[in-house]
Amino acid sequence: MSTSKIAHLISIFFLGINFSFSQVDVVYSDLVWSDEFNTNGAVDPAKWHHQTQLPAGGGWFNGEVQHYTNELANSFVNNGALHIVAIRQPYTSQGFTKQFTSARLNSKFAFTYGRVDVRAKLPIQQGTWPAIWMLGKNVNEDGGFFDANFGTTSWPACGEIDIMEHGITPSRPINYVQSALHTPSSFGNTVNHGGTLAANLGTDFHVYSMNWSPFQITFLLDGVAFYSYNPAVKTPSNWPFNLDQYLLLNIAMGGVAGTINSNFSQDTMVIDYVRVYQNVQADTQIPANFTATLGTITSSSIELLLNGTDNSGSLVYGVTYGTNSTTTAGNSGVQKSVVISGLSPNTNYSFSVSASDLSGNNAANNAIVLSATTTGVTGCSGTSNLAQQGSFSTGYNYAFETLGTNSVKITYELLDTDKVGLVAYLWRQSPFTETQMTNVSGRIFTHTLTGQTPGATLNYGVKFAYANGMSVTPYYQYVVGNNCNLNSDQFSNDKSILMQNPARDVILFDQNTTIQNVKIYSLLGQLMLDADQPQSSLDISSLSSGVYFVLIQSDQKIHKEKLIIE
Template sequence: MFNYTFSKISFVFFLFLNFSYAQVDVIYSDLVWSDEFNTNGAVNASKWHHQTQIPNGGNWHNGEQQHYTNLLSNSFVENGVLKIVAKRQVFDDQGVIKQFTSARLNSKFAYTYGRVDIRAKVPTNLGTWPALWLLGKNITEPGGFFAATHGTTPWPACGEIDIMEHGITRDQPAGYIQSALHTPSSSGATTNIGGTIANNLGSSFHVYSMNWSPFQIMFLLDGVPFYTYNPSVKNASTWPFTADQYLLFNIAMGGVAGDIPNDFNQATMEIDYVRVYQNVQVDTQIPTNFTATVGAVTSSSIELLLNSNDNSGSVVYGVTYGSNSTSAAGTSGVQKSMVISGLNSNTNYSFSVSASDLSGNNASNNSILLNASTTGVIGCNGTSSAAQEGSFSTGYNYAFETIGTNSVKVTFELLDTNRVGLVAFLRKQQTPISDVQMTNVSGSRTFTYTLTGQIPGSTISYAVKFAYANGLSVTQYFQYVVGNNCNLGLTEIKNNNKIKFKNPAHLNLEFDQNLNINNLKIYSLLGQKMMDIDNCSGMIDISNLSKGVYLMIISVDDQIYKEKLVID
């Protein structure tokens, strides 16, 4: 642990909070519980419980292969750092012999709403599954610290918040860490997943944070948000996060983390500190300077721009329209954008907007009434199952919509329901390939991204890469004219007799002489574009291409054809 003086810690913490507060919905600033791990030896027994009891059946969940122990060799504090060690060790406990030992620590502290920061160094050894996470205090799990006194609710109804997991997403790039929520609506192979890349994972400390408010749960890496869980409907099925949760630190072995190499000896997770913040001071001051105006308007959404000041640092905004209502929190003095979506086009809406603080103190000028009308749709949409890489069993919905004059909102929804750990990337048609991660519409398989600075009348071409556990699928490219209301792209024809060419080909690609091709693209089987030619026919030189199998995308008379090409 860093040997900072108190003043240095306060200064660094102040800078960290000011950087990250602008990005979370509720600011939590009062330190209510922590462990700095300053005393060498066993963990502080007043703060931590070793969970060692094996669940029914003699094994831990998910096919794991370890015994959790209270041995000093598996968990101890050294030089200001908690070390959790998973090791190859034959161990007989509770009548079961296992080949690996590790530690699973429960905090004896539980809380509802707040922020937790954990500075840790995470092992990356194959077959290991290090995790920093929380479970509902009311879980009925034998051997847990709270089970005997508070256990009333089985998993996943108790709720589970995974701040950081590593080792169970082997299809992702090196350094990928995952956050997830498990609820009755989505548990086990949950769809409520976000992730990001941590540089130098395994060799450097990072701060893993979770900001939990009544409105959303946000995950941050080194103060930068990367995933927010905010289901549109919050009930016991989607949002069991209204009661106390406690912290767990552990390293599991094998199971969904994959095979454990024969040369594995041990792996260590190091935790520098854990700090939990809440707001505990009594607040009697009302929000002031409350304003509300209408922002960007589309065919299906209206943006409300809200602002107010409050001594607590956070303001809660409530919006009612028709029989619907929603609420969200924002930072005091910082304009909050609330986008009301799912609206009908060419329709007028009336909104009643209020401001209060977390203690329920209301602004003096509640409520402000706003009126706005949605626009007509300027864009294109449809459904397809065409893929340029991988495949789709059902397909996907797609939509391109011009927002204002120079922005395009791109929305893709994956219809395949058997994909786990789903993320999506918008891919521009260019060489080299360039991907940008899309935003998940929480609780769904829909992803969006808004392209700004587009030129009205220009043609853009994009595909989407869906990545998931053990694979990926890439849609076909879609062309869209910015500002147009049109039939998007070209219609795919899977079976046709119109495209005739010599196949296999050698040096030259020979088409029927009467065929006028608007555009020809040739891709490798890895998705790399090898050729892109406009307005061609007859014989085309392909002598620069190596022998092998390729995919051709051919545009003819407003139709698109997909053909396999063999070069010998």
């Protein structure tokens, strides 16, 4: 091994200590399999298998146009690195002639749970699709290394973990890398994915990592986590990741990677090393310093703050309440927040919390019992199908809830079932900002705003982005700390407030009650005018002719009406 590679190993080791304990749930530290690519020539046949057999029909999946070969020109080791090369050249194999060749390597090593680190430079030319990924050892894919002896399960039931893919997200910049999970509950155009930007993919090495525990799968770029997959309730449909998986390295051409440039001749993925870590040392020491306390309590959730230490670096926490239970993992000496959601308001709950390590050694003070009562609801909620951009086929639920005194939790649930590849972004009206929301489960997304001023008015909507389009809700107003209900049946349609309609320049009111506030919105949901206590008239001369919506707040009611300005 060269001096530079040893130095890099040392730097990565200390970097790993720094990031692993703070960004992944289980730390894996024992190197169990690797290839440092130190011997020039063909790849090590004891570690790698060339997968060259075409699928039925003669073409690879996703419309790809390459032949995978075991030719030295397509995969070789030189100067301490593996080179996988995609080449434009006519090549005939298995009765089919294709115009591009490449290589697809299967590791002859498979494992359950651990961390994978791959340091690589990527091809970035249009039409190239480099990938570092994993498949279940049980996949029944003809030509795969494990297929003959273990291939009992079809894709995607075998599970697929995409550690790194580049070139298949045309809406993203050229240096965007993506990680994804394919399962029976979400495959093909999966919704379980995340990505990040990296500088100079084609000229600089980057470390692509995947940390896989029994509880979650986390993806990292250069030691920084950017996406975790952790379904709350794990089933074979959403979590086929409790069996052995093996590694694949390849460059595909065309298909979903797009049109290949006419002047393309060849491009290369250069891999410095592949390393797999697990925890294999015997552990008989029990966890110590186990504590469990209460954190933030809302009308629908209770936060448990858990901590403890263990020589292995990781702890497993079990929480039982009523007939429900959940298990998660945390790092030794690092406080773990566990939020139990979906609870009822004004209800007392009792939690039994235990701690153990990955070897099953239990903390001496198991179990700690905590009791807490959820708060009443302070917030607004509703259902709508209004859109300021795009449209909704069914609609969405929305909720604004004040947590404590100065935080507001905003939750949206898309009710449309015809939209795939869903991501949600919270839109602030003024000044405009866009923030990605967290996917709680299914089509439910949430984001909590902190540091808000009690009594302040917020104006937020949500953009739902999906395959081939987007739909944006109107901006909804919420007063921090206010307890209200914005369902449609809350709007008053009585005639206690009479308003001149159509109107020109001025709206005249004939009301029996005092009006606290009037808001006028465009049909796209944009707030055009906001007036407090307008008395018997309101100047609208600044508004153009057209159709608007008016919300009039009076005596704890909101009167909604369509307004025509002439």
